[in-house]
Amino acid sequence: MADTPAINECLSDLRGALGDRVTTDAAVLLEHGKDSAHHAPQAPDVVVEATSTNDVQQAVRICSQHGVPIIPFGTGTAVEGGVVATRGGVCIDLQKMNQIKRLSVPDMDVTVEAGVTRLQLNAYLAEQGTGLRFPVDPGADASLGGMAATRASGTAAVSYGTMRENVLGLEVVLASGEVIKTGGRARKSSAGYDLTHLFVGSEGTLALITEVTLKLAPLPEAISAAVCSFDSIDAAVASVIDVMSKGIPVARIELLDEIQMDAVNRYSDLNYEVAPTLFFEFHGSQAAVVEHAERTRAILDAHGVRNFHWASGQGERDRLWEARHNGYYATIGLREGSIGYVTDVCVPVSQLAECIRRTKADLAGCSVPAPLFGHVGDGNVHVVFPIMPGNDAELAEVKSLGAKIVDHALALEGTCTGEHGIGIGKIDALRKEHGSAVDTMRAIKSALDPDNLMNPGKLFG
Numbered sequence: 001m002a003d004t005p006a007i008n009e010c011l012s013d014l015r016g017a018l019g020d021r022v023t024t025d026a027a028v029l030l031e032h033g034k035d036s037a038h039h040a041p042q043a044p045d046v047v048v049e050a051t052s053t054n055d056v057q058q059a060v061r062i063c064s065q066h067g068v069p070i071i072p073f074g075t076g077t078a079v080e081g082g083v084v085a086t087r088g089g090v091c092i093d094l095q096k097m098n099q100i101k102r103l104s105v106p107d108m109d110v111t112v113e114a115g116v117t118r119l120q121l122n123a124y125l126a127e128q129g130t131g132l133r134f135p136v137d138p139g140a141d142a143s144l145g146g147m148a149a150t151r152a153s154g155t156a157a158v159s160y161g162t163m164r165e166n167v168l169g170l171e172v173v174l175a176s177g178e179v180i181k182t183g184g185r186a187r188k189s190s191a192g193y194d195l196t197h198l199f200v201g202s203e204g205t206l207a208l209i210t211e212v213t214l215k216l217a218p219l220p221e222a223i224s225a226a227v228c229s230f231d232s233i234d235a236a237v238a239s240v241i242d243v244m245s246k247g248i249p250v251a252r253i254e255l256l257d258e259i260q261m262d263a264v265n266r267y268s269d270l271n272y273e274v275a276p277t278l279f280f281e282f283h284g285s286q287a288a289v290v291e292h293a294e295r296t297r298a299i300l301d302a303h304g305v306r307n308f309h310w311a312s313g314q315g316e317r318d319r320l321w322e323a324r325h326n327g328y329y330a331t332i333g334l335r336e337g338s339i340g341y342v343t344d345v346c347v348p349v350s351q352l353a354e355c356i357r358r359t360k361a362d363l364a365g366c367s368v369p370a371p372l373f374g375h376v377g378d379g380n381v382h383v384v385f386p387i388m389p390g391n392d393a394e395l396a397e398v399k400s401l402g403a404k405i406v407d408h409a410l411a412l413e414g415t416c417t418g419e420h421g422i423g424i425g426k427i428d429a430l431r432k433e434h435g436s437a438v439d440t441m442r443a444i445k446s447a448l449d450p451d452n453l454m455n456p457g458k459l460f461g
Contacts, residue, residue: 080423114145
């Protein structure tokens with residue numbers, strides 16, 4: 001909890017400025033002090049429901065005046081404890097900032113408030129008949145401000161990129177309460193420091209994102225998907241590397257090991273073979289989709305694919321990808337009452353097989369189920385451990401395994417997190433990965449947030 005006199009004075013001023021959009025209701029506080037994974041909830045002292053940039057600006061100025069920590073909140077769907085109020089303070093909930101401010105179909109860009117979710121944006125684009133969509137797909141219906149703050153990506157990153165590649169500009173509120181705009185709508189610029197991409201991935205530790213300007217992509221003329229199983233993980237990964245090295249444009253390539261496939265089958269009432277499995281998706285013209293799929297099938301045959309199933313109808317494709325996106329819930333469904341401990345490394349694709357080989361060797365003796373899956377087209381691998389709340393022995397075991405997985409990725413010139421961010425879960429891993437460069441990051445934070453009020457306790461501890 002933050003300093004009680006300071007909180008009380010801050011609360012009084014917040015209520016004077018923002019009225020009934022300020023609450024200290026215990027249930028609301030707790031809901032805003034946790035995310036989707038295993039991190040223990042730590043509630044803020046106050047929650048402010050912002051409906052505009054002006055609301056955010058007023059709240060930040062009041063918190064800054066009283067020296068009270070500030071934590072941004074989007075949808076709470078992240079997994080590294082980024083919204084946990086480690087030092088109490090004021091949580092600014094941005095979900096009601098959900099207006100689509102501007103759309104340009106010819107330029108294929110859009111500006112949205114931070115609380116707009118990706119599904120909300122894509123529904124709007126469909127309703128308007130634009131022929132466009134926002135392609136970054138982390139699975140959860142996350143807020144676009146939160147996705148920018150964590151530099152999110154997901155299943156389609158191999159083709160469309162991550163939030164890093166798809167954010168053109170931002171509006172942010174600094175720790176001082178000053179509002180600035182970064183970037184713009186031009187597709188390239190050499191004007192000064194790239195502040196946009198300083199804030200993208202900063203996890204609320206430098207500023208609060210209130211608006212995001214995004215690139216859009218045209219809807220593909222045709223889509224085709226395939227599910228294919230292999231005798232071994234090695235064969236599946238070798239086929240992915242071969243497909244990528246041949247330059248075949250694949251929109252998504254997902255790998256699920258046999259444990260994950262069993263969980264998905266149970267959770268989504270499917271009957272796919274319980275074996276290492278790849279999900280492919282191809283986008284393009286009718287002719288291109290057929291060509292790319294046929295070339296891929298030939299490569300998979302050379303690697304011993306044993307079960308190849310096309311999913312060309314939209315209904316079947318939607319069910320397939322819904323099952324894949326529900327993989328996290330399928331995993332915790334393996335143990336009733338469990339919560340997920342999530343790992344998230346990424347390596348160069350050429351090192352993917354070795355990273356998975358080392359990881360699977362470590363997982364062999366794990367006392368809890370340890371399904372492995374990933375967006376393997378860009379080298380991103382996850383293991384989710386379904387652990388029981390309050391079981392310290394299980395938590396210690398999977399923490400140790402998670403650290404080993406990170407070490408393998410770093411040894412193979414990868415990263416400790418491909419898309420989930422650092423939060424409170426990977427502070428030590430960030431130092432392992434970047435060494436003294438973390439001190440430069442700290443210096444940037446100190447320059448923009450000298451009193452360490454913006455989401456303290458994250459990234460650097």
